[in-house]
Amino acid sequence: MMKLAIFGYGNLGRGVEAAISQNKDAELVGVFTRRDPASIKTASGCPVYRESDLAAFKEKIDVLILCGGSATDLPEQTPRFAKEFCVVDSFDTHAKIPEHFAAVDASAKATSHTALISGGWDPGLFSLARLYAQSVLPDGKDYTFWGKGVSQGHSDAIRRIEGVLDARQYTIPVEEALEAVRSGKCPELSTREKHRRECFVVLKEGADPAKVEQAIVNMPAYFADYDTTVHFISLEELKRDHAGLPHGGFVLRNGKTAGGEKHTIEFRLSLDSNPAFTGSVLVALARGVYKHFAKGDYGCKTIFDLSPADLSPLSPEELRAHYL
């Protein structure tokens, strides 16, 4: 039985909590928070503790799952907590992964702990799909499509526009591009050809819809390079129809073997809830961290370093007999 704990109780923390309840070899010791524990009621009824209580849990937690954000929380927290605990995080700032890895690796090795960074689905399962496909088909081209799904960053960018009360942005793969890749055509695709963006916007009273729409569709980096559709809706509609956080996407590789034969490898996720699914991935990865720690393999890992069997609760014998 692996004893898990959660640090940070937002959407992802709740996703991890839900995932732990589905894994018979895992138990949830508690949720740790920087907020006032009395202000939090967990879905599972598990106890909530202050960050300062963690010191008393050194022997009671096998893996601490860090559910903070990549911008400011994890760069500071993961290296710090890796000195006291085995940890897993979902650090997703791709460009800063080497730096984050080095910091966590140093902490974990110095104190003989095992850590894993950048778990989830991208980075995470999508990275796996890319790596396996490239290893198997060295001559080829990769494509990643995201969506249909809610982009929090793009939704936030819309909310910062004057006159906007609330907004939800969906990233949507362009079906024709996806079909071109799937059929093995190995196309060159521009940003605009790969994804389109659909925005549902609630205006503040008196705001000018035309002005807001122009501010959205012309926003550099976020929207200017895409075909963007803007729908103005009421707050009630936003709450009723756009409350979820669905996401997903596609990783494809068009490759050729030496005789000229074409092959396409596709990995697809279709997720009702991004944080619930990400939480489930983190728990499977925590199992891998737990196993590596148990055999004395310390330091920082990524999903590339754990064997597929490491993520499973089943024995190697069961896996060979029934899953190969």
Added chain:
Amino acid sequence: MMKLAIFGYGNLGRGVEAAISQNKDAELVGVFTRRDPASIKTASGCPVYRESDLAAFKEKIDVLILCGGSATDLPEQTPRFAKEFCVVDSFDTHAKIPEHFAAVDASAKATSHTALISGGWDPGLFSLARLYAQSVLPDGKDYTFWGKGVSQGHSDAIRRIEGVLDARQYTIPVEEALEAVRSGKCPELSTREKHRRECFVVLKEGADPAKVEQAIVNMPAYFADYDTTVHFISLEELKRDHAGLPHGGFVLRNGKTAGGEKHTIEFRLSLDSNPAFTGSVLVALARGVYKHFAKGDYGCKTIFDLSPADLSPLSPEELRAHYL
């Protein structure tokens, strides 16, 4: 540079040979055969040796890739060659994997070699897709669809019918079933609902097409449980339109997280040539065997036991910086 050799030069052996030419960290030492080496001209021009020559290559081969059949070749060859070499095979008789594993593991451990069995795409990449999906979504249901692709076993079964000169059988997933799974409906599907079978048959002179068709569609285990279509064509048409060995398929999992959210994970292969692609997988797995042998990790492995990074020619630093 890993030095690879091939034992058995049929379709799969040629696929491995072609794959080695695409991997800069691999070189092909030679092809070994039970036939007369003078009767074989390799596509790459690499030398061909007798099986008895292998003894002289003990220090010259890092991994020997066994390209024989699962029915009689591999159960005997893999345990035997694992005493002298690191080996990889594509043993695909699912029910006999535990027995084959035990035999290969004993040989490899006794002589400090590393072996990998059951490489390819099913078993192989499809097994990986199932294992990752189950580890991440413990509450769910798996589906595997094969095709569109040529089934050698079913083609052979048709050829054994009186009056049949030659035949090619395609296994085809039923689109409606695939869509039901993809949409997260978690359906119960019968054999007939999942796949249909399409047969292209060349008759011997004077054979009765109606009789042959009945013999095919009513054949127990092979065709009786499927909707089967039979087309009679000329030998010229068979050679012109059905010479390839395309294959592929889909592994899907419909899963639920504890809050009731539905998620679908899909892995898809679309392959112009089954042996060319399988050969490519075996070369990536040989790299993993080579790495495990180098660090003194002996015995028999499967694709479940190698980390994704083990299959890649890139360094862990490169993988983290560019592929995560």
